[in-house]
Each structure stands twice: as structure tokens, then as C-alpha cells.
Amino acid sequence: MHPFIDFLNASDELAQISEQLSEGVLVANRQGLVHFANKAARRALGNDNLLEQPLAQLLPWLSPYLEKLDFDQPRPDRSPLVSALPVALDSEGRHLRLNLSYLLASNRQPKALLVLIKDVTLSVRDRERLQSQKTRLETIIDGTRAGTWEWNVQTGENIINERWAQMLGYTKAELEPTTEATFQSFVHPDDWVGTSAKVKRHFDGELPFYDHVCRMRHRDGHWIWVHDRGRLTSRTADGKPLWVTGTHIDITDSKEAEERLSKLAKTIPGLIYQYALDRDGHSWFPYASEGIRDIYGLSPQQVQDDASLVFDRVHPDDQDALAQSISLSANSLNKWHCQYRVCFDGKEQWLEGNSIPELLDDGTVLWHGLITDITERKHLEEQLRTLSLTDELTGLYNRRHLFQALEDAYQRHQRYQTPCSVLLIDVDHFKQINDNHGHHVGDAVLKRLADLFREKLRVTDLAGRLGGEEFLVLLGDTTLEGAKKAAELLCQAFAVLDLPGDDGLPFRATLSIGVASLGQEDDEVSTLVSRADKAVYRAKHQGRNRVCLAH
Numbered sequence: 001m002h003p004f005i006d007f008l009n010a011s012d013e014l015a016q017i018s019e020q021l022s023e024g025v026l027v028a029n030r031q032g033l034v035h036f037a038n039k040a041a042r043r044a045l046g047n048d049n050l051l052e053q054p055l056a057q058l059l060p061w062l063s064p065y066l067e068k069l070d071f072d073q074p075r076p077d078r079s080p081l082v083s084a085l086p087v088a089l090d091s092e093g094r095h096l097r098l099n100l101s102y103l104l105a106s107n108r109q110p111k112a113l114l115v116l117i118k119d120v121t122l123s124v125r126d127r128e129r130l131q132s133q134k135t136r137l138e139t140i141i142d143g144t145r146a147g148t149w150e151w152n153v154q155t156g157e158n159i160i161n162e163r164w165a166q167m168l169g170y171t172k173a174e175l176e177p178t179t180e181a182t183f184q185s186f187v188h189p190d191d192w193v194g195t196s197a198k199v200k201r202h203f204d205g206e207l208p209f210y211d212h213v214c215r216m217r218h219r220d221g222h223w224i225w226v227h228d229r230g231r232l233t234s235r236t237a238d239g240k241p242l243w244v245t246g247t248h249i250d251i252t253d254s255k256e257a258e259e260r261l262s263k264l265a266k267t268i269p270g271l272i273y274q275y276a277l278d279r280d281g282h283s284w285f286p287y288a289s290e291g292i293r294d295i296y297g298l299s300p301q302q303v304q305d306d307a308s309l310v311f312d313r314v315h316p317d318d319q320d321a322l323a324q325s326i327s328l329s330a331n332s333l334n335k336w337h338c339q340y341r342v343c344f345d346g347k348e349q350w351l352e353g354n355s356i357p358e359l360l361d362d363g364t365v366l367w368h369g370l371i372t373d374i375t376e377r378k379h380l381e382e383q384l385r386t387l388s389l390t391d392e393l394t395g396l397y398n399r400r401h402l403f404q405a406l407e408d409a410y411q412r413h414q415r416y417q418t419p420c421s422v423l424l425i426d427v428d429h430f431k432q433i434n435d436n437h438g439h440h441v442g443d444a445v446l447k448r449l450a451d452l453f454r455e456k457l458r459v460t461d462l463a464g465r466l467g468g469e470e471f472l473v474l475l476g477d478t479t480l481e482g483a484k485k486a487a488e489l490l491c492q493a494f495a496v497l498d499l500p501g502d503d504g505l506p507f508r509a510t511l512s513i514g515v516a517s518l519g520q521e522d523d524e525v526s527t528l529v530s531r532a533d534k535a536v537y538r539a540k541h542q543g544r545n546r547v548c549l550a551h
């Protein structure tokens, strides 16, 4: 007869059932010798021959309990002697949970020992894995310096980590028990409204999570900037929000840096920007400082997704050059530099741009740069240029520019034999005019003569003042004959002008003009001028108010 059946006085079926159990079953007699072992027990202990083996040897962890056994005391129940023993590690690295109890006879007298063996390796490993995941997550959270919180929307309970408290200058213990009210008490009242609104939109399903920046009061009294992010993780059975988990990250440093940068961008005259151009030719300004309002008359938002409005404002004559300079910089990745005009609100402005391109992974080119208004500088440059070319009193070209123009004409003549003539014009008795009417009237006469040139000469003719009361007119593409006619026209027209005298009475003056044409005898410009000068001298000599041709 099977020893187990002998012991239990039970049926053969019971033994068969026990063979099917996944839990190991061992039965031992008062001496601790095994009398029954089911299949699961034999497998758990890795031994097919357990019968008559001492329990203490098979399961040494039970020894302390086996030593204290007392079979003579009746027991009130079948409760185990040892339940859920500390998990034991066998040679294969498996974990077994042992449960030792008496088997009682009907008079409640212990008559044998029952050991239940459960292989808990899998659950132990699961626990270890969870623990290591938890440690890893904690390390990550610690690394991000994130304060974490779990909020029970229904009860208001709020579970925080140590960093959350530290961020505000406290320890976790100092703030516990924490609730939703604890959080609210730290948030700046002006920011609380925004935070609540975002949370509500998330709960209503409008936002996949909520994300907000708010100020929170530090223990020292100052405000820190916090990036608050959270997500609903569970709802009650009737669909109400239950648990929300999230993080609080102190972004005070980056917020302050951002504010410093934005202040800087506001104070720097001009537009600080990032301009992006993708492979398809679409362009936009990911960042534009407030200066864009002065530079292009647009807001940063208007160009955030599309830069076309900017290009619409570029002066039509400068659009091609601007587009070319951008594409050159995009292709070469060299610094972009350009001066161009923009027109808006009825005004025209000169701009100068400088920026450095950067090629992004997706092929987009991103420039970082500055555009400034150089209208004033351009006007000054223009004025300077004009000043360096003109005579201050009459506004005509000055001697330097005249000789430069003569030199150019001389070169053209040498090359293409283009005819070219000059008139050398001298006001007669000018000293007398000064003496009789005063220097200021003399000046007025010179200005009036300059006006006469503007009225009577062709636009292609170039009139200038050589100095004093001496003028030179360069007549491009004009023969000696043509030049003579022009000289006579001027001579006659000036002679009939009523010039305002100092005493209020008009007076008249005349001109002596020498005319010379570039010819083979002129091996340089000065020869031509010198010939014209001689002709003037002859005109003076012949009685003034006349035109003489050079030999």
C-alpha cells in the first residue's frame, strides 16, 4: 500500500489528484522521513527518490523549525507552523516558497508533517525586474532634475517626490501631507488661471496632455519659473478624471536667459532673425525680433510661417539682386550680405543685411543674422558723393570732376574718334561787378549763369565751374561748329539778362567764350583747355561779349 494512503487513510484518488498539482506536496512522519512526494515536489527538489529521505536534509531551511516539533500537543487547527518562509534559493537559482504544517488526526493530535513547495522563481524575477525598472526611472527623473507629482483629482491628494519640494526650498517631509491646495498655494495667482484652464481642456479631451509655464514662490520669497506638464492616467468607473501624473521642471535659468535675449533684441536697432529656406523654395522666419515692425512694417507672427510678405515689400529694382544674393549664400553656405530698398507706408528705406547660413539635416538652410536700416547712412553717402563732385556756390560740377569727365571724353575720342568740344566761359569785368555791387551780387551773377547753363544746354552737356568767374562746358558728341552755336546762344542769352543790382536797379553783364574741339593736335586734355583759354583771351582782346574759336 502507498505510504501516503496509509498515512492519510485517504483514497487512491486523492493521491492521484495530488500528482496533478503544480504545487509540490511532501508528507513526512514524526521522525521527519518523507513518506509521500508528488511529482511537483520531486521536480522542485530535483530528486526522483525522495521516499524515506530526512526532510532536514532535503530542505535544510526547515531545520530550525523541525527541531521544535511537538507531536504530543493537540493543536486546535491546521494552521501552518511556518508559512511563506523566506524565499529560498536553490542551486539552479530558483526560488521556492515553503509552507510547513502538521497533518492532524481527527482528535486534533498531529500525526504527520505536510510540506507544500511552490516555485516562485517567475514572480521573484518579475519583482526584481520591476524594482530595477523603478530604480532606472528614478535615476532618469533624478537626472532631469524633475519634480514629479501624482494628483488624485477626486480626493485632492497629491504625491510628490523629494525634488519637487527641493525646487521650492523645502524637504518633502516639511510639505507633507501635500494636496492640490499645497500646489495652488505656491503658484502665482496670475498664472493659476492659465494652469487650470489648460488642465480643463486636457480633461475635456481637447489636449493630449497639458503643458504650461507658471511662476511658483520659492521659500526665500522669490518666484521661480516652472514648466508644468501632466497627463490624465485613469478615470473613475463613471468617467470622471481620477489620477493625473506629471512633472515640474525649474526653468528659471533658461527663462531669465530668454528674457535677457529678448531685451537685447528689443534694444538693438534693427531686426535680429532666423530665416529658413527649404528645398522646395518655401521660406519663413522661425524667429524675428520686434525690430521687424520698423524694418518691414510687419509683425513677427506675420512672417513666422511664410516670408512672402517681406519680399513683397522689397523695391522692384532690388528684388532680383536680393534673390540672387540669397541663393548664392544658400549654395555656397557663405555669409549673406546685401543692401537693398524696401517700400511700405509710402516711404522708401535702405536696408543692409548680414547673416550666417547653416545647413540643416533635411536640406533646409537656416540663416542667423541682423538687418539694419541704413537709409540715413545712404543719404549721407549720397550727399558726400555730390559734395565731392560739385561746386558749392553754383551746384555745377567742380574742377576735379570736370577734368575727370574731360579725361573720359578724351579716351572715347581716341578710341572711337567721337567729336567732343569745350566752351571756356569767363564773365567780363567781373571785378567791377564785385566792386560796384558787392561780393554777394557777384555770387548771385555766378549762380544766375549756372541756371542759364541748366536752361539752355542739353542734358548730356556737362557744365562746371573751374574757379572764380571761369566756367567750362563739355559738349559730348559735338563738333566745333555745333559748339560755336551753343556758345553764341549762351553769350546772347546772358547779355540780355537783367541782373539784380545791390541798389535794386537791374544791370547787365556779358561773357567771353573760347571754343575748342578735340583734334589731332591735342595729345592730352590740358592742350585742349589751353587752346580754349587762348580763344577766350582773344575774345577779351577783341572787346569781350563774344565767342572765339580756338586754332
Ligand SMILES: Nc1nc2c(ncn2[C@@H]2O[C@H](COP(=O)(O)OP(=O)(O)OP(=O)(O)O)[C@@H](O)[C@H]2O)c(=O)[nH]1
Binding pocket: 393, 426, 427, 428, 429, 430, 431, 432, 434, 438, 439, 440, 441, 442, 443, 446, 467, 468, 469, 540
Ligand atoms: N563774387 C565773387 N567774386 C569772385 C569769385 N571768385 C573770384 N571772384 C572775383 O572775380 C574777379 C575776377 O577778376 P579778373 O580776373 O580781374 O577779371 P575781370 O574783372 O572779370 O576782367 P576780365 O576777365 O578781363 O573781363 C576777382 O575780383 C575775384 O576776386 C566768387 O566766387 N564770387
